[in-house]
Amino acid sequence: MELVKHTGGCHCGAVRFEVWSSPDLHVFHCNCSICTKKQNHHFIVSKNNFTLLQGWDNLTTYTFNTHVAKHTFCKTCGVQSFYTPRSNPDGYGLAPHCLDPGTVRSVTVETFCGEKWEETMEAHKSIRDMSKPAGDTQLRQTK
Template identity: 55%
Template sequence: MDGLSAHQGGCHCKAVRFEVDLPPHVEVEDCNCSICAMSGNDHIIVPANRFRLLKGEDVLTEYRFNTGAARHLFCSICGVKSFYVPRSNPDGYAVTWRCLDDWQMMDASVTGFDGENWEANAARLAHKSKA
């Protein structure tokens, strides 16, 4: 966990709680896909080994649409999606930035992600990372 520190968060009613290991500066994605745009979901993508669900597995409700690859997980009590399994990183988690207890104190930069044109954007980013 070199340079990483644990941050806790969860849903509005606190039935769902999690912990995630993050670097001192985080990159927050502001996605414009249909579900993120409608819910205002800005998120931080992390590998699964840096995410721990502390409580609430029994109150999570799953929603899938379009390709069915992303697992949108909502608290069945308050309706908040504090994290989900993203289509772009099915082996990780997308943590909702504002669901972190200390989100306002974090050193973060928000970057747009063109989820509305997911396939083209994912291909462009994959090509860019290989360069």
């Protein structure tokens, strides 16, 4: 799988990150209570493929229900550019709209029924693997 370096961050610029991911993003649109309120769309990556470049001290975290998901957002502008999803606590969910332009080739959106989270996770065959570290077969390229 081809990987490219994407960069991005929050609105005010206090939080900046880089992430290695496919240029063809597989984005989830979830309808759970919090994703509905904040219109969360995200793609999932391994923690190994994510680097926070700046702003750790400018992040704050919100949790609820099971407290597995860590909804991190900028203290200044309130934008959640990435978070730790309940589905993949070993990875990050990144907001594609927080990426800098120029590295995304395509976006495929998949609806995820977060209102029935347990059943949806049971039925989904590949979501948990999306946050597993990439093997040596992946090729990293920069654009």
